[in-house]
Amino acid sequence: MQPILSKPDLSEMIFNLEQVPDEVWGEYLFARDILTEKISEEQKRQMIAASVRCGYETAEKIKKQYSGMGVKEILDAESVHLVHQEEERIGNRILFALYQSPGAIMLMDGPIERIKNEEQIPQEFRDKISDLILGHELYHHIECHDTEIYTQKTRISLWKFLFYEHKSNVRTTSEIAAMCFSRAINEVDYPTFLLDILLIYVYDKNQAIEMYQEVMALNDNSA
Numbered sequence: 001m002q003p004i005l006s007k008p009d010l011s012e013m014i015f016n017l018e019q020v021p022d023e024v025w026g027e028y029l030f031a032r033d034i035l036t037e038k039i040s041e042e043q044k045r046q047m048i049a050a051s052v053r054c055g056y057e058t059a060e061k062i063k064k065q066y067s068g069m070g071v072k073e074i075l076d077a078e079s080v081h082l083v084h085q086e087e088e089r090i091g092n093r094i095l096f097a098l099y100q101s102p103g104a105i106m107l108m109d110g111p112i113e114r115i116k117n118e119e120q121i122p123q124e125f126r127d128k129i130s131d132l133i134l135g136h137e138l139y140h141h142i143e144c145h146d147t148e149i150y151t152q153k154t155r156i157s158l159w160k161f162l163f164y165e166h167k168s169n170v171r172t173t174s175e176i177a178a179m180c181f182s183r184a185i186n187e188v189d190y191p192t193f194l195l196d197i198l199l200i201y202v203y204d205k206n207q208a209i210e211m212y213q214e215v216m217a218l219n220d221n222s223a
């Protein structure tokens with residue numbers, strides 16, 4: 001890895017990340033998917049586009065169905081149970097939230113509190129953090145109960161042998177759709193994945209800066 005010459009400050013990072021298009025975030029997420037080697041570049045591009053569309057279209061449908069309701073009210077109406085926890089780590093990764101089928105969301109209060117108390121982060125993000133995380137998890141709830149939705153239906157073949165074929169869901173398609181869904185359902189005009197970088201930032205600045213630089217490099221490549 002290249003040495004970091006000058007560290008960007010937080011407001012510069014946020015300003016630049018706000019303009020990164022959904023497709024670039026999609027590429028960033030795909031680069032982390034364990035299946036990424038099994039999918040061609042063309043197939044990836046198609047999957048990203050379809051996932052983005054699926055996220056926004058699903059949000060439109062839900063907004064119509066629950067007209068005028070905020071995310072928390074929609075979760076109530078869907079009988080999704082919220083379980084609060086302080087903090088959870090998987091290895092050295094911090095977990096922010098987790099959807100558990102058929103209808104529970106585990107929400108970590110620790111990271112959310114850190115964001116709310118970080119004065120360097122603009123107020124508009126601090127106010128929205130829980131809703132954006134819950135919007136994301138609401139998408140997972142909806143897709144878990146809809147076998148026909150793109151992110152559940154789309155599978156890739158991992159191996160074939162004679163009459164056997166092993167197929168798998170592509171986790172990243174769900175993550176991309178959830179990100180776009182949350183943006184639309186919360187009516188914010190920035191990519192919600194930006195918040196994931198801020199959530200890392202309040203624990204480990206250097207790691208957040210590395211993520212930022214990786215996203216910006218992909219963004220420059222796609223320009």
Ligand SMILES: [Zn+2]
Nearest residue numbers: 136140175178
């Ligand atoms: Zn997710």
